Amino acid sequence: xxxxxxxxxxxxxxxxxxxxxxxxxxxxxxxxxxxxxxxxxxxxxxxxxxxxxxxxxxxxxxxxxxxxxxxxxxxxxxxxxxxxxxxxxxxxxxxxxxxxxxxxxxxxxxxxxxxxxxxxxxxxxxxxxxxxxxxxxxxxxxxxxxxxxxxxxxxxxxxxxxxxxxxxxxxxxxxxxxxxxxxxxxxxxxxxxxxxxxxxxxxxxxxxxxxxxxxxxxxxxxxxxxxxxxxxxxxxxxxxxxxxxxxxxxxxxxxxxxxxxxxx
Ligand SMILES: [Zn+2]
Numbered sequence: 001x002x003x004x005x006x007x008x009x010x011x012x013x014x015x016x017x018x019x020x021x022x023x024x025x026x027x028x029x030x031x032x033x034x035x036x037x038x039x040x041x042x043x044x045x046x047x048x049x050x051x052x053x054x055x056x057x058x059x060x061x062x063x064x065x066x067x068x069x070x071x072x073x074x075x076x077x078x079x080x081x082x083x084x085x086x087x088x089x090x091x092x093x094x095x096x097x098x099x100x101x102x103x104x105x106x107x108x109x110x111x112x113x114x115x116x117x118x119x120x121x122x123x124x125x126x127x128x129x130x131x132x133x134x135x136x137x138x139x140x141x142x143x144x145x146x147x148x149x150x151x152x153x154x155x156x157x158x159x160x161x162x163x164x165x166x167x168x169x170x171x172x173x174x175x176x177x178x179x180x181x182x183x184x185x186x187x188x189x190x191x192x193x194x195x196x197x198x199x200x201x202x203x204x205x206x207x208x209x210x211x212x213x214x215x216x217x218x219x220x221x222x223x224x225x226x227x228x229x230x231x232x233x234x235x236x237x238x239x240x241x242x243x244x245x246x247x248x249x250x251x252x253x254x255x256x257x258x259x260x261x262x263x264x
Contacts, residue, residue, distance in 0.1 A: 040217065040220065041124040041125050041141055041143070041148045041149050041154075042124065042125050042126075042149075042154060042157065042158075043124070043192075043216075043220055043221060044123075044124040046123075046124075047126050048191075048192075049166075049167055049170070049191075049192045049194070050124075050126070050192060050220075050221075051124065051125055051126040051127065051158065051161070052126065052127065052128075052129045052161055052166070052167075053126060053127065053128040053129065053137070066131070067129075067130030067131050067164045068130075068131055068163075068164060068257065068258060069103070069131045069163065069258075070131070072101075072102050072103050072104060072258050072260075073103070073104050073105075073106055074103060074104070074105050074106070074115075074116060074159075074162070074163070075105075075106050075107070075108050075112050075114065075115035075116070076094070076105055076106070076107060076108065076115055076116045076117075076118055077107065077108045077115055077116070077117050077118065078090060078091075078107075078118045079117070079118060079119050079120065081120060082118070082120045082140075082142075085145060086120070086140075086142070086145065086150060089145050089146075089150055089152070089155065090118060090140070090155055092152065093152055093155035093156050093159065094155075094159065096152070096156060096245070096246070097156060097159060097160075097163075097246070097254070100246060100251045100254065100255075101251070101254045101255055101258060101260055102255070102258060102260035102261065102262065103163070103254075103258060113133075113134070114131070114132065114133050114134055114135065114136075115135060115136075116136055116137075116138050116159075116162050117135050117136065117137050117138070118138050118139075118140065119137055119138070119139045119140070120139070120140055120141060120142045121139050121141065122141055123139060123141060124139070124141050124149070125139060125140050125141060125148070125149035125154055125157075125158055126138075126139050126158070127139070127158045127159075127161045127162050128161075128162060129161045129162070129164065129165075129166065130161075130162070130163070130164040131162075131163075131164065136162065138158050138159070138162055140154075140155065140158065151243040151244075152243070152244060152245065153213045153242060153243030153244045153245060153246075154243050156213055156245070156246055157213050157214055157243065160213065160214055160246075160250070160254070161214075163254065163257070163258075164257060165214055165253070165254075165257070166196060166214070167214050167215065167216060168208070168209055168212040168214045168215040168216075169193070169215055169216055169229055170193075170194060170195055170196050171195070171196070171203050171208065172195065172196060172197055172198040172203070173203065173208060174195055174208060175195070176208070176232075177208040177210070177231065177232055177233065178229050178230060178231050178232065179229075179230045179232070180193045180228065180229060180230075181226065181227055181228050181229070181230050184222050184223060184224055184226040184227065184228050185221050185222070185223065185228050186221050186222070186223040187223070189221040192220070192221055193221075193228070193229075202257075203253070204252070204253045204256040204257065206249045206252055206253055206256075207249065209247055209249040209250070210231055210233065210236040210239045210240050211239035211240075211242060211247045211249075212247050212249060212250050213242065213243060213244075213245065213246050213247060213250055214250065215239075215240050215241060215242075216228075216229055216240065216241055217229075217240055217241025218230070218231070218237040218240045218241065219241075220241070
């Protein structure tokens with residue numbers, strides 16, 4: 001067989017396969033969850049506000065220096081079952097945080113007692129909030145690059161939780177900027193819209209930030225397709241829930257939280 005006809009057969013096979021994917025209701029070739037376009041994996045994990053593992057005493061924590069990573073150094077371990085492209089995507093996220101702050105990310109050495117253990121199990125994206133002084137999990141369920149837990153903004157969102165940040169819309173002054181539309185929230189999911197007092201959560205004197213990578217989408221936990229977080233500022237819903245990059249205010253807060261000597 002000539003290489004040309006072999007090439008044509010392969011092209012035909014690829015065409016057939018892709019047609020098959022388009023036609024089949026449950027394609028065997030797509031190993032991603034079927035609901036991924038409808039459901040935000042940051043919201044599906046079932047932890048506090050979807051993706052944060054919080055211990056009781058920690059609710060007082062964010063202001064406390066106990067939850068900051070010592071020496072502005074974050075140790076991490078990326079599990080072996082995460083393939084090279086996904087590993088690189090995670091590392092790009094970490095490097096972006098580094099470039100915007102005085103933090104350093106370092107891969108663990110064998111004797112490291114505390115670090116972020118980056119896993120890729122089913123169950124969405126979730127992480128422990130703040131420094132825990134032990135091995136703490138950050139899970140990024142497997143998705144194609146730039147989707148679900150592997151959106152660049154989501155990787156940074158989860159890492160910002162691990163650094164000590166809560167969601168933007170839980171800040172004490174949020175009611176001046178958004179209305180939580182409880183009438184549109186799924187039954188039993190109301191606790192995800194909790195507001196923290198100022199003594200628990202510090203906004204570092206920065207203005208409420210609709211464009212924060214830590215802000216929910218306006219439709220988070222919606223039961224009817226209507227907005228669950230309605231901004232008072234016109235058009236702000238277009239910024240809310242972006243998962244592309246840290247906003248300038250996210251960067252400012254990170255620099256303040258870690259008392260970076262030179263603000264970026
Ligand atoms: Zn989150």
